[in-house]
Amino acid sequence: MSAFKTGSIVRIESLKSWEEALQETRRFGSCGLDMETTGPDPLISGIRLILLALPNYRTCVADILDLGTEVLALLAALVEDARVKKIIHDAKFGLSFVQASQGRRLKFKKIFDTMLASQICWAGYYYLVPSKSPKNPWKKREPDHSLKALAERHLGIMLDKSRQDYDWSCKHLTAEQIEYAAKNTEVLLPLEAIFQDLIIKNGQEKIAELEFRTISPVVEMGLSGICLDSEATKSLILEKEAKLVEAVIDLQSEAKENGFIPLPDNDSKPSYYLNPDSQEDVKRYLQSLGFQIITTKAEVLKEVAASGCIFADRLLSYRRLSHQLAFLNSWLQRLHPVDGRIHPQYFQLHSATGRLSSRKPNAQQVPARGEDSQAIRKLFRAPPGKKLIKADFSAIEMRIMAYLSADETMLKAFRERQDLHRLTASKISCQPLDQVTETQRQAAKCINYLLIYGGSAETLQQRALYDYGIVMSLVEAGEARERYFEMYSGIGKWQMEQIEAMNYTHDHYFHDCVRGTFSLPLTCTLTVLGRRRVWPRFGTGIKASKFQAFNTPCQGTGADLIKMAMCELYDSLRSEEVKIIGSIHDEILLEVPEDRAEAYASMLCEIMNRVGSELLYPVPVTSEAKILSSWGG
DNA sequence: GGAAGCCGCGCG
DNA sequence: ACCGCGCGGCTTCC
Numbered sequence: 001m002s003a004f005k006t007g008s009i010v011r012i013e014s015l016k017s018w019e020e021a022l023q024e025t026r027r028f029g030s031c032g033l034d035m036e037t038t039g040p041d042p043l044i045s046g047i048r049l050i051l052l053a054l055p056n057y058r059t060c061v062a063d064i065l066d067l068g069t070e071v072l073a074l075l076a077a078l079v080e081d082a083r084v085k086k087i088i089h090d091a092k093f094g095l096s097f098v099q100a101s102q103g104r105r106l107k108f109k110k111i112f113d114t115m116l117a118s119q120i121c122w123a124g125y126y127y128l129v130p131s132k133s134p135k136n137p138w139k140k141r142e143p144d145h146s147l148k149a150l151a152e153r154h155l156g157i158m159l160d161k162s163r164q165d166y167d168w169s170c171k172h173l174t175a176e177q178i179e180y181a182a183k184n185t186e187v188l189l190p191l192e193a194i195f196q197d198l199i200i201k202n203g204q205e206k207i208a209e210l211e212f213r214t215i216s217p218v219v220e221m222g223l224s225g226i227c228l229d230s231e232a233t234k235s236l237i238l239e240k241e242a243k244l245v246e247a248v249i250d251l252q253s254e255a256k257e258n259g260f261i262p263l264p265d266n267d268s269k270p271s272y273y274l275n276p277d278s279q280e281d282v283k284r285y286l287q288s289l290g291f292q293i294i295t296t297k298a299e300v301l302k303e304v305a306a307s308g309c310i311f312a313d314r315l316l317s318y319r320r321l322s323h324q325l326a327f328l329n330s331w332l333q334r335l336h337p338v339d340g341r342i343h344p345q346y347f348q349l350h351s352a353t354g355r356l357s358s359r360k361p362n363a364q365q366v367p368a369r370g371e372d373s374q375a376i377r378k379l380f381r382a383p384p385g386k387k388l389i390k391a392d393f394s395a396i397e398m399r400i401m402a403y404l405s406a407d408e409t410m411l412k413a414f415r416e417r418q419d420l421h422r423l424t425a426s427k428i429s430c431q432p433l434d435q436v437t438e439t440q441r442q443a444a445k446c447i448n449y450l451l452i453y454g455g456s457a458e459t460l461q462q463r464a465l466y467d468y469g470i471v472m473s474l475v476e477a478g479e480a481r482e483r484y485f486e487m488y489s490g491i492g493k494w495q496m497e498q499i500e501a502m503n504y505t506h507d508h509y510f511h512d513c514v515r516g517t518f519s520l521p522l523t524c525t526l527t528v529l530g531r532r533r534v535w536p537r538f539g540t541g542i543k544a545s546k547f548q549a550f551n552t553p554c555q556g557t558g559a560d561l562i563k564m565a566m567c568e569l570y571d572s573l574r575s576e577e578v579k580i581i582g583s584i585h586d587e588i589l590l591e592v593p594e595d596r597a598e599a600y601a602s603m604l605c606e607i608m609n610r611v612g613s614e615l616l617y618p619v620p621v622t623s624e625a626k627i628l629s630s631w632g633g
Numbered sequence: 634g635g636a637a638g639c640c641g642c643g644c645g
Numbered sequence: 646a647c648c649g650c651g652c653g654g655c656t657t658c659c
Contacts, residue, residue: 365644551648585645
């Protein structure tokens with residue numbers, strides 16, 4: 001049991017005593033920091049209460065309504081002060097408000113985020129809980145990283161009342177409200193001590209430092225948002241809606257003519273028409289036409305269409321249309337009332353590999369392939385006087401794989417600045433490099449990414465057919481696969497080692513208030529920067545699949561790299577006119593003044609190349625930056 | 634009527 | 646027997 005003493009609450013009554021409190025904080029060198037806001041959106045709401053938990057068990061509470069907004073400037077100075085460690089839970093949230101209140105890019109220093117720390121320490125861990133589904137009797141559940149959960153798990157303290165229930169915009173805050181806010185802040189200091197220890201024991205110091213730094217660019221992306229041409233979006237929606245209606249009518253009338261009758265619905269909703277969104281309807285109709293299909297996924301429908309079924313072909317276009325419409329509507333729905341831009345939320349550690357993810361809307365799944373994708377990307381345009389910079393790492397996961405496996409052929413190819421996909425195409429097709437066509441190169445890219453992650457001859461065959469219409473026998477696919485591993489023998493060797501490593505365990509340290517600090521022997525994977533993902537064992541021990549063992553170090557290192565680049569970039573930015581507006585796994589998006597576009601493009605490229613080439617030495621890392629009027633060019 | 638699971642599909 | 650995400654729609658269950 002960790003000793004936990006309840007502190008005393010000090011209400012700050014004047015600006016002067018707030019300054020004194022900050023002075024005291026500086027003497028201690030660390031504090032717990034929490035902010036209560038009048039709402040969830042930093043562009044609309046503001047900070048109401050600032051709480052500062054000091055190591056001498058005193059919690060200072062500053063009410064903006066009492067002290068005025070000058071305290072916010074002092075707060076900004078505190079979060080930028082490299083001499084004081086600020087322990088915050090979910091710092092992205094609070095710091096977004098601080099940054100928004102100052103209207104400038106703050107250079108946060110020495111932030112310790114207990115939420116990110118918890119996510120680092122439990123990365124990959126999950127529990128199995130019974131599920132109601134007969135198909136999968138067990139479902140995965142990840143540990144809760146809310147402050148309430150951490151206080152309970154690590155300190156045995158129940159923060160019973162959720163502060164979402166409180167109204168922080170009311171004139172008079174009750175003693176109860178203040179007390180609960182103070183409790184939330186008090187737990188931060190002991191939590192930090194626990195996580196700091198775990199981070200060191202698990203060798204995650206560099207990762208923790210990187211994640212804490214990454215809060216800055218993530219805050220910036222959330223606040224800056226991305227510009228969408230709403231008028232053009234609306235007209236594109238109208239256009240596509242008309243097509244959708246037509247497609248539905250075609251599908252339904254054809255089905256009806258051929259005698260299709262939907263299954264009687266147990267509820268209301270009587271319909272005499274086929275529902276193209278219902279896989280059950282689609283399956284039954286196609287089966288009635290004599291196609292023996294078990295699923296209705298696109299690759300199957302494509303085959304059915306190829307054998308002359310117009311319905312399958314129409315359904316495929318219907319699905320594309322309907323998906324694009326859903327996409328366009330979801331973005332249009334989220335135009336922000338204050339600035340008319342879209343503000344996707346980014347999450348640093350929602351994925352087990354360490355990648356960023358994005359939600360509401362997901363900025364990482366904007367259409368990029370297919371004919372009409374460009375038209376959609378063109379809707380994301382730079383405002384007048386601005387340009388977009390889109391910079392992405394070139395073949396980054398292949399370079400990471402070259403580094404990890406130390407495969408001679410790959411290392412040599414990259415050192416000599418060759419195009420790896422082209423090289424693969426040339427070797428597989430036994431043609432000289434300069435005779436490789438663009439299609440062959442694309443196919444080789446597909447093969448590269450398939451095989452380094454453990455793809456079989458069967459999947460190779462399927463993908464060749466589905467993506468390129470290349471008919472390939474299983475024997476041919478197997479031969480291509482064999483030739484691949486002859487050519488890059490280091491990859492096969494590395495894969496064997498990864499599988500072997502799954503049989504070994506490392507002691508990974510955890511903590512809870514009952515057992516204190518304890519360790520479990522777990523299989524785990526590491527990225528180049530040292531990011532660790534563990535696989536929990538139940539009973540006889542569940543191990544990672546070989547595919548995960550191949551993929552996680554590579555994808556995770558990619559995440560390390562893009563985060564490092566974003567942090568370096570953030571630290572180099574001096575002007576408020578530049579905004580980091582997006583991050584898509586291997587790509588960084590900036591919005592910059594038109595007349596400075598060239599400079600920022602080369603600056604970004606230089607940073608990405610430098611950071612990448614340092615981490616992956618001796619593999620050189622290159623990137624490409626484009627200056628664009630819209631995301632679509 | 635809401636929650637949870639599944640499927641299919643977009644991105645990297 | 647290819648990894649990692651989020652989302653929308655359908656279906657099932659409470």
